[in-house]
Amino acid sequence: MGVIAVQGLGKTFAVKQKRPGMAGSLEAIFSPSFKEIEAVRDVSFSVDEGETVAFIGPNGAGKSTTIKMLTGILHPTSGKAAVLGIVPWRDRQLLSREIGTVFGQRSQLWYDLPPRDTFDLLARIYEIPPSVCRLRMSMLADMFELGETMSTPVRKLSLGQRMRCEIAASLLHGPKVLFLDEPTIGLDVVAKRRIRELIRAMNQEEGVTVFLTSHDVSDMEELCRRVMIINHGQLILDTAVSTLKRDYLKFKIVRVRLSDPISRLDMHGVTVLKHKRTNMKMSVDSEITSIDAVLGELMRHSRIEDITISDPPTEQVIAEIYLRGDAGSIGGASDGSG
Amino acid sequence: MARGKAGVDRVALGETVSFVCAHFKFNLASAMEYRWSFISQVTLMTVNDFMLLFFWWLIFSRVPDIAGWTFRDVITMQSVVALAFGLNVSVFGNLHRIPQLIARGQLDYYLLLPKDPLLHMLVSRSDISGFGDMAFGIAAFMVFTPASWQRVILFLATSLAAATVYASFVTVAGSLAFLMGNAQTVGAQLAQAMVTFSGYPGSLFKGAVRALLYSAIPVGFFAYVPVELLRNFSWTLFAGLIAFAACSAIVAKALFRAGLRRYESGNLMAIRA
Numbered sequence: 001m002g003v004i005a006v007q008g009l010g011k012t013f014a015v016k017q018k019r020p021g022m023a024g025s026l027e028a029i030f031s032p033s034f035k036e037i038e039a040v041r042d043v044s045f046s047v048d049e050g051e052t053v054a055f056i057g058p059n060g061a062g063k064s065t066t067i068k069m070l071t072g073i074l075h076p077t078s079g080k081a082a083v084l085g086i087v088p089w090r091d092r093q094l095l096s097r098e099i100g101t102v103f104g105q106r107s108q109l110w111y112d113l114p115p116r117d118t119f120d121l122l123a124r125i126y127e128i129p130p131s132v133c134r135l136r137m138s139m140l141a142d143m144f145e146l147g148e149t150m151s152t153p154v155r156k157l158s159l160g161q162r163m164r165c166e167i168a169a170s171l172l173h174g175p176k177v178l179f180l181d182e183p184t185i186g187l188d189v190v191a192k193r194r195i196r197e198l199i200r201a202m203n204q205e206e207g208v209t210v211f212l213t214s215h216d217v218s219d220m221e222e223l224c225r226r227v228m229i230i231n232h233g234q235l236i237l238d239t240a241v242s243t244l245k246r247d248y249l250k251f252k253i254v255r256v257r258l259s260d261p262i263s264r265l266d267m268h269g270v271t272v273l274k275h276k277r278t279n280m281k282m283s284v285d286s287e288i289t290s291i292d293a294v295l296g297e298l299m300r301h302s303r304i305e306d307i308t309i310s311d312p313p314t315e316q317v318i319a320e321i322y323l324r325g326d327a328g329s330i331g332g333a334s335d336g337s338g
Numbered sequence: 339m340a341r342g343k344a345g346v347d348r349v350a351l352g353e354t355v356s357f358v359c360a361h362f363k364f365n366l367a368s369a370m371e372y373r374w375s376f377i378s379q380v381t382l383m384t385v386n387d388f389m390l391l392f393f394w395w396l397i398f399s400r401v402p403d404i405a406g407w408t409f410r411d412v413i414t415m416q417s418v419v420a421l422a423f424g425l426n427v428s429v430f431g432n433l434h435r436i437p438q439l440i441a442r443g444q445l446d447y448y449l450l451l452p453k454d455p456l457l458h459m460l461v462s463r464s465d466i467s468g469f470g471d472m473a474f475g476i477a478a479f480m481v482f483t484p485a486s487w488q489r490v491i492l493f494l495a496t497s498l499a500a501a502t503v504y505a506s507f508v509t510v511a512g513s514l515a516f517l518m519g520n521a522q523t524v525g526a527q528l529a530q531a532m533v534t535f536s537g538y539p540g541s542l543f544k545g546a547v548r549a550l551l552y553s554a555i556p557v558g559f560f561a562y563v564p565v566e567l568l569r570n571f572s573w574t575l576f577a578g579l580i581a582f583a584a585c586s587a588i589v590a591k592a593l594f595r596a597g598l599r600r601y602e603s604g605n606l607m608a609i610r611a
Contacts (some may be wrong), residue, residue, distance in 0.1 A: 096452040112371045
């Protein structure tokens with residue numbers, strides 16, 4: 001049995017409907033009407049021990065709702081789930097000793113106090129013996145390069161420093177499974193990379209199973225071996241990251257600002273998405289034309305003043321999945337689990 | 339060696355007290371980061387409470403009693419209420435924010451840790467002005483009423499019971515948010531009703547209002563019964579107060595727990611301050 005086993009999981013919210021304006025407000029008081037929104041619909045999957053799994057989808061796809069059911073915050077409307085053999089919403093406190101959680105949009109660190117104080121408080125909450133706690137804190141501080149950060153009030157930390165502390169705090173009690181909900185949200189490129197390295201290191205050194213939600217495709221690419229894509233509450237793809245990269249992430253989005261305007265760029269495998277004088281946005285199929293070749297061609301006409309290379313947004317990947325008729329191909333991830 | 343049930347309960351109680359104390363110290367340290375804010379809040383609340391007592395002194399300088407209550411009875415009531423209220427807002431600083439935390443989906447943090455989410459949520463914040471209330475309550479009782487050690491113990495015991503009644507009532511009122519979504523106004527008005535009625539001699543209220551104040555809005559157990567006990571102690575009445583406080587706490591905990599099934603979480607950005 002997997003570390004995480006989910007069968008037909010569903011969550012429906014009743015959302016109050018209201019017509020605009022004062023008349024709508026009055027009507028909502030005397031005769032409220034509700035619409036049922038299926039945030040998660042019949043989701044099934046299994047995650048093995050030590051896997052790093054990305055749960056990817058656009059905003060509102062049902063990622064956070066799923067993770068909240070798996071951590072016991074929300075009760076599902078239908079279906080079954082077990083994490084380490086524990087039903088999360090039934091034995092939430094028991095499960096909480098075995099899992100770690102990081103919500104990118106929520107801080108568990110006390111804003112006015114140094115992270116070390118929060119760590120001490122968490123040690124009391126998890127009832128970690130002082131000698132064990134000291135060793136663990138020292139190990140995490142070294143690994144996450146926390147040093148002086150541990151003694152600085154959280155309000156004075158950068159977002160990247162804070163997030164390193166958040167993840168270290170979630171690992172204090174030695175969890176077997178780590179749930180990360182948008183851990184890199186709002187971080188710059190360097191901080192994102194560092195966070196990904198640290199998560200990978202914890203997975204490799206301590207065998208922690210990582211279940212990560214993100215709407216950033218790069219999180220999945222750099223960190224995980226298996227990816228599940230959710231859209232409108234439904235799991236539409238469960239496959240190895242390598243397969244996804246081969247089939248859907250062969251395009252890169254390249255944005256350049258040139259010193260001199262160019263009239264056009266004709267290259268096989270390059271689609272110009274936007275072009276306004278010196279600014280150009282293009283999609284490059286790296287299997288046909290390398291990024292190097294594209295930049296070389298551009299530099300023959302002009303100097304490049306600025307450049308950004310990124311993955312296509314999740315929405316575009318999902319559109320591609322539907323376009324290719326692959327939506328619903330679940331369970332093909334065995335080659336990617338690791 | 340296996341521990342008996344009583345031993346296990348004692349350990350659990352000890353851990354709970356230690357957990358509450360740890361948070362209290364933590365909140366205090368957090369508040370002291372802003373030294374002048376801390377000092378001014380505590381001082382102003384103490385002065386504010388003494389001003390209220392001054393107005394009662396003005397009234398009682400013209401009349402000997404109000405419906406059988408003397409100035410000393412009113413001071414006793416104000417002392418118990420101030421200590422009970424102060425204890426609640428300084429130790430259970432999130433008490434009055436329950437509807438807001440539920441409606442905004444901010445219980446997630448407490449649901450992810452291996453502690454009772456209600457207790458954890460309550461102790462995770464401290465309103466420093468509560469220290470002013472507590473200082474006033476203890477000082478007024480010691481200075482203006484005959485304070486033998488037996489009376490001090492009884493004062494502390496009844497204040498703790500009153501604090502439990504108040505916390506339980508406000509928790510139940512706040513838990514309406516699980517049903518209503520936005521229950522901030524209702525919760526605040528019900529809590530305010532407790533505070534308002536606890537500002538007047540209990541003997542003023544008769545008939546249906548009195549029945550209401552000993553049931554649905556239990557101001558009687560929050561403010562009037564402690565005064566009666568400190569005036570004419572009776573074991574029966576004392577046992578009644580303790581039993582009511584314990585039942586209130588059990589009901590509040592059960593309702594909150596039941597409400598969690600309806601909890602919908604949320605995605606607001608949140609910090610712990």
